[in-house]
Amino acid sequence: MSTWSETGPRSVDEHRAAVAALLAPTGVERVALTDASGRVLAEELAAAVSLPPFDNSAMDGYAVRAAEVAAAAADSPVELPVAADIPAGRTDVPPLAPGAAARIMTGAPVPDGADAIVPVERTDAGTARVRISAPADPGAHVRRAGEDAAAGQALLGAGTVLSAPQIGLAAACGRPDLAVRRRPHVLVLSTGSELVAPGEPLAPGQIYESNGTMLAVAVREAGATAELLSFVPDDVERFRAVLAEKMAAASPARPDLVLTSGGVSAGAYEVVKDALTGHGVEFGKVAMQPGGPQGCGTLQLDTASGRTGVAVATLPGNPVSALVSFEVFVRPALRAAVGHPDPDRPIVTARLSGDLSSPAGRRQFRRGILDAASGTVAEIGTPASHLIGALARADCLIDLPADTTAVAAGEPVTVWLLEV
Structure with missing residues (x-):
């Protein structure tokens, strides 16, 4: 049986389906x-x-029989005795006797016998007797049960x-x-001996770790829970040991998905690929930019609790490649696993504000800024996969099909809205 790397690049849709198939619907x-x-x-x-569970008043005022105040007017008010006070929450409301009114507060039960509420503004607000200066239609200001x-x-x-x-x-x-x-639990692993925690001094050749924090936040925004484990060294045996320990944990600490960034390209020190190849995870190329090198599968390892499997999605290490890959492949899979009715980002069509070129054979996801008022979208930054500053300012991704090599200003393009 041919492996992914032997059959050539997958399409974006093929890899989306492969990642989605890893996650079963979560429980309740x-x-x-x-x-x-x-x-x-x-x-x-x-x-x-x-x-509501009972008929109640929509106004502060007086509960009455509508027929008894039908002739009320400002110059000839109807005067009635106030038989009861009914505040909200009263449970022993007496029936309303004919020829009487009950002072009532908003939300209070309407007494049996009353069929209308006269707002207090249409009365003299009397407490022993009340003068009513306007009629009330049957049902006026009564919230009916159900x-x-x-x-x-x-x-x-x-x-x-x-x-x-x-x-x-x-x-x-x-x-x-x-x-x-139940929310899926995702273990987010950042690998690389060159990574340093933000706030610590950098030595020559070191960089601040950003992918793990970025992806953990993205996981939570997608509706899952995240455990961030950074700075797993570039050591294959240590990497497998860390994973085996996490896979042996009891729920809810045991991950539903292991998400890695980095270590999946064709270099000499690709710890993720070296550690997971042959254990149920396949690696290859996806015909997209950024984010070509990818991996996924069900990792099988011997753990303290026996042979255990867990879903794995491996993303490239450049920050833009990592987050765009998460948006395209992982976010919809997590949301689908919890039965979200809209697993994908909202998609609109907009007109390009400037010309764009694109390499043939690779589906492009370019960072953009949408002007909803004019219906136009502009690229921000360049296609380079390390420029996270442009991604941080973008509010959308411009989706260019794999067979597109050029799009002129004014032409329509598909846009993914990066709403939280």
Whole structure:
């Protein structure tokens, strides 16, 4: 059977499918409402009670029988005795006797017998007796039980991404927690003996480690959890030992995905490739720029708990290549694993503000800035894969097909919006 490296470069879509196939759908867990923001609902949410659960007042005012105040006017008000005070939260609300009014607050239960609320602004605000200077139609300012949702009604479907309104709805239904899809746990490994933690002094030949931190943040923004392990040395046996230790851990510390950056090219010291080749992970080229060298598979290692497998995606080491590769291959796979309804970045079409050229046979992802008002997009920086400053200022990626060699200013292009 031919290996990936023997069959030639994969297309972007082929490698996206290969990475996505590594991650099975995650399981279900229950979380408190305050921890549910950004999570994906795992099961249908139905109303446990009607919303609202009882008829209640939409205004501060007076509960009345509409027929009894039909003739009320500013120059001839209707005067009624105030039979009760009904604040919000009162549970022993007496029925409203004919010919009387009840002073009522917003959200308080409407008493039996009343069919309308007169706002306090249309009265003299009396406490023993009240003068009402305007009529009220039947049902005026009454929130009917169940008008928002009936008990048992389906409110949210599985796959809904939860934010403040949906969590507020769950709380209104009396739910203390929700069933959500478990977040994948990703072990982010940065390799390279030349890497130094930011803030430490640099010796000749050393650089500050940035990929691990950048990718760990990207993992979390994609809806997964991340454990960052930096500065794994360029030592094959040590690299495998670190992985075996992590793979033997119990959930939730055990990773669903190992994500590496660097060590996957054709050089003499490619520790990731050397350590993982022959253990279930394949390496090869993808017909794209930046990010040509890639790897993925299910790593099989002997661990303290026995023979264990874990999904692995290996990214190139140049920072732009690493993050663009994450956007193209890993982010959609993580979001699909939790059942997110929109695993991909939003895509729009815009007109190029200047000419672009592109090498034949490689799908290009160029950094860009979108002007939504004019519907145009401009490249920022150059295609070089080490220029992270331009990527930090970009708000989109310009997607140029592999068979495109030139695009003139004014022509439409596909744009991926880099929204968090």
